[in-house]
Amino acid sequence: MEPPHPGPLARARLLTSPSVSPSVVRELERIAGRPALSAHAPVPDGPFVYVGDSLPEALRTPLLLWFHSVNAGTDALLSAGAWPEGALLTRTVGRMGERIAQYVLGWVLAECQAVPLHTAQHARAEWRRLPSELAAGRTAVVHGTGRIGSAVGGLLRACGLRTVGVGRTARGTAPGFDLVVTAGSDEEATALGEARWVVSTLPSTAATHRFHGSGRFTAMEGATFINVGRGATVDMAALETALHAGTVRGAVLDVLPGEPAAPGDPVWRLPRTVITSHSAGITADEDVVADFAACWAAVEDRRTPALAVDTRRGY
Numbered sequence: 001m002e003p004p005h006p007g008p009l010a011r012a013r014l015l016t017s018p019s020v021s022p023s024v025v026r027e028l029e030r031i032a033g034r035p036a037l038s039a040h041a042p043v044p045d046g047p048f049v050y051v052g053d054s055l056p057e058a059l060r061t062p063l064l065l066w067f068h069s070v071n072a073g074t075d076a077l078l079s080a081g082a083w084p085e086g087a088l089l090t091r092t093v094g095r096m097g098e099r100i101a102q103y104v105l106g107w108v109l110a111e112c113q114a115v116p117l118h119t120a121q122h123a124r125a126e127w128r129r130l131p132s133e134l135a136a137g138r139t140a141v142v143h144g145t146g147r148i149g150s151a152v153g154g155l156l157r158a159c160g161l162r163t164v165g166v167g168r169t170a171r172g173t174a175p176g177f178d179l180v181v182t183a184g185s186d187e188e189a190t191a192l193g194e195a196r197w198v199v200s201t202l203p204s205t206a207a208t209h210r211f212h213g214s215g216r217f218t219a220m221e222g223a224t225f226i227n228v229g230r231g232a233t234v235d236m237a238a239l240e241t242a243l244h245a246g247t248v249r250g251a252v253l254d255v256l257p258g259e260p261a262a263p264g265d266p267v268w269r270l271p272r273t274v275i276t277s278h279s280a281g282i283t284a285d286e287d288v289v290a291d292f293a294a295c296w297a298a299v300e301d302r303r304t305p306a307l308a309v310d311t312r313r314g315y
């Protein structure tokens with residue numbers, strides 16, 4: 001996607017959504033060198049740049065030069081309506097890869113050290129030794145080999161795990177992985193059978209809808225499934241069946257197809273499952289500022305920012 005032309009960018013108004021904190025707005029104004037207007041202001045009659053978490057329908061016009069999302073995921077933005085032709089879309093990633101990688105490692109080690117079982121025993125004032133497990137030497141399969149997946153693979157690998165990445169195309173190796181295999185290949189099926197943990201970092205696209213279904217869950221032989229990508233990538237009925245059958249040992253779900261889950265939602269009753277309310281990689285204010293600054297510098301140099309989103313592919 002081409003960055004905005006310097007001429008329109010130079011005279012573009014800067015708009016921010018109500019979700020952007022005042023301290024961040026001040027930093028955005030400093031970076032862009034112009035005052036920011038609230039999204040509640042009248043729709044601009046000239047080119048504008050918008051920073052926020054969602055894009056109101058009234059602002060989906062040809063005058064939009066660039067939208068910078070304060071979130072990493074942009075599927076909701078793209079599914080809400082037609083994306084303005086030619087408008088640049090960038091996203092905030094910041095240190096999200098690091099945060100999500102630590103989240104995954106935390107649950108891996110918690111399972112190895114039986115932390116949930118110890119916590120339950122403490123609540124019962126029960127003294128009983130529980131066996132532990134070493135993570136080193138076990139296999140972790142990570143679906144998605146981009147920024148997030150590579151960060152997850154890299155941290156797990158640093159702890160001695162064998163890491164297998166699953167991507168759209170086989171590349172042999174990639175940062176953070178001992179091996180990268182192609183989705184849908186025999187090699188993926190073999191890796192799933194060997195895995196102790198299977199981690200999904202996939203975005204929500206047409207190609208990944210219910211990607212994790214009965215075929216992949218059946219191929220697992222007692223792996224724990226951790227989803228830090230998007231809820232729509234999982235067939236929840238297939239996951240429930242696999243949990244009851246034991247091909248999936250347990251699940252940690254940070255994301256769900258429908259969020260938030262109501263108290264009566266059946267997902268809360270899935271066996272051996274923990275739900276963490278989409279909190280694995282919460283974006284911090286400093287992430288928004290740093291990534292917007294990097295994107296602004298790239299656009300001023302007539303370069304496509306590294307955080308640009310291909311609006312046709314959805315990521």
